Amino acid sequence: MTEDKLKQSLAILNPIRTVKLKDKTGSFEAILQGLLSDLETPNTLSVLLCEQIAESIFWMRRHVEDKELILLEATAEKIDEAQGGFMNIRSCTAEDIKQVLLGDEALKQKINDELKDNRSNSIATSFDGCRAKAFLSCAKEVRIADDLIQRQMLNIRHLQRSLDAIDMKSRIIKRMDLELERIERDLTVLEHDPEAD
Amino acid sequence: MTQKQTKANRENAKQSTGPRTRSGKGRSSQNSIKHGLNQVLDLEHDNRFIMLLRLVKEDGYSHNEAYSIISAILDHRRVMEACDQQYHAPKEVFGQAEAGMIRELEGDHESGRRTLSYNDRLSIGRFKARTKRTNERLGSVLVQRVRRLGKLIRYQRRSIAQIHRTTQKNVK
Numbered sequence: 481m482t483e484d485k486l487k488q489s490l491a492i493l494n495p496i497r498t499v500k501l502k503d504k505t506g507s508f509e510a511i512l513q514g515l516l517s518d519l520e521t522p523n524t525l526s527v528l529l530c531e532q533i534a535e536s537i538f539w540m541r542r543h544v545e546d547k548e549l550i551l552l553e554a555t556a557e558k559i560d561e562a563q564g565g566f567m568n569i570r571s572c573t574a575e576d577i578k579q580v581l582l583g584d585e586a587l588k589q590k591i592n593d594e595l596k597d598n599r600s601n602s603i604a605t606s607f608d609g610c611r612a613k614a615f616l617s618c619a620k621e622v623r624i625a626d627d628l629i630q631r632q633m634l635n636i637r638h639l640q641r642s643l644d645a646i647d648m649k650s651r652i653i654k655r656m657d658l659e660l661e662r663i664e665r666d667l668t669v670l671e672h673d674p675e676a677d
Numbered sequence: 678m679t680q681k682q683t684k685a686n687r688e689n690a691k692q693s694t695g696p697r698t699r700s701g702k703g704r705s706s707q708n709s710i711k712h713g714l715n716q717v718l719d720l721e722h723d724n725r726f727i728m729l730l731r732l733v734k735e736d737g738y739s740h741n742e743a744y745s746i747i748s749a750i751l752d753h754r755r756v757m758e759a760c761d762q763q764y765h766a767p768k769e770v771f772g773q774a775e776a777g778m779i780r781e782l783e784g785d786h787e788s789g790r791r792t793l794s795y796n797d798r799l800s801i802g803r804f805k806a807r808t809k810r811t812n813e814r815l816g817s818v819l820v821q822r823v824r825r826l827g828k829l830i831r832y833q834r835r836s837i838a839q840i841h842r843t844t845q846k847n848v849k
Contacts, residue, residue: 496729498754501761524732528750532840535757542764543826550819621820624827631830638837642844653737 489516493527499535508538520647521654529643533636540632547625552577554614562595562603562610580607712759714832718752726751745843753836756829763825768818772808779804 493516501508512534519526552574559572572591580588591607604610615622696702720726726747733743779801785791793801815821 496725496732498725498750499757502765523736524729525736525738525746528729532750532753532757539757539760546819546823550817550823553817553819618820621816621823624823627830628823628826631833635833635837638841642840645844 483517485519485522486513486517489519489522489527489530492522492524493531496524496528497531498528499531501535501538503538507541508534511537523646525646526643529639529646533639533643536632536635536639540629540636543625543628543632547622547629549574550618550621550625551615552581554618555611558603558610558614558617559591559595559607562598562601562605564598564600577611712763712829712832714756714759714829718748718755720748720751723751742843745846746840749836749839749843753833753840756832756836760826760829760833763829764822766822766825769815769821771811771815772804775804776808 490513499508503509512531515530515534516522516527519530555577556572556574559577563571576587576591580591588607592605595601595605595607595610604613696705729747729751730740730743733747734740738746782791782793782797782801786793816824
């Protein structure tokens, strides 16, 4: 049943696709297909709106990833600075920070030891201190990323309301069509009523 | 820069009176355009619009209803396409071309093919410091991307509100 709906929706959408994203992961398609399979009465407008909703969900995920990466990179940069990083050679990467945040205590201890050993360190003497300093340095960008995420959430909410309205409209049209059909049928019956002769 | 150099620059600049050919003028007229989201949408010549309008009308919508909803959706598409473009834009780096020239000059100086005066080395040092400061201010690819996308939030707000308005109005 759901697969039939999906096929029906894709048949409507494929010739009129408006969203063209450079997405190699295929997550946009997965979101879109999930939304399309839930459509009760797919038509041009409803599949178009589903496409826009799927895009907003995709963008929201992108912004969340970016926000996380900004914080990780800023922390790595601060730790590098505190360790007295030489030229452009990075001793600590965003991936390392992610590992620490995921619970790699050994790596955290190693970073803390290196920070304490460096005498010219004027930034912070611990991983958490560097993280706090990094957050302060990129607070503005994090706020913009938050605004972008918030915007996508609002976009989704508005598009959902529009979809509800469109769906309602198509149902009203369908009901009116059925009503008209019934009236026409009744009329034909009246015209051919044998008792009327 | 000496007075003589300044004078020569001014004299040279007088000889340039901007683009002369039609295509050159066309190109330079686009110089100040950043994303074009404030321009009026040209729907009459858009094949996508014509096709969508026909299909939505086939679903039982009147011409005016279909026109307003489809134009709102296409306006939103324009904004989101600009967002995607900004998302994939390359990193802005200050002084990239000059850095190569400086490396070449310094290499020549070290190998003895060219002699750099004290003033030359001072200027190079200043330029390098300025480049470093500016690039730190510009930030990483991620930071630049978020800043660029942040500038497009208001356009998204406008286009989504338009879709919401047209769909709600046409149901009532």
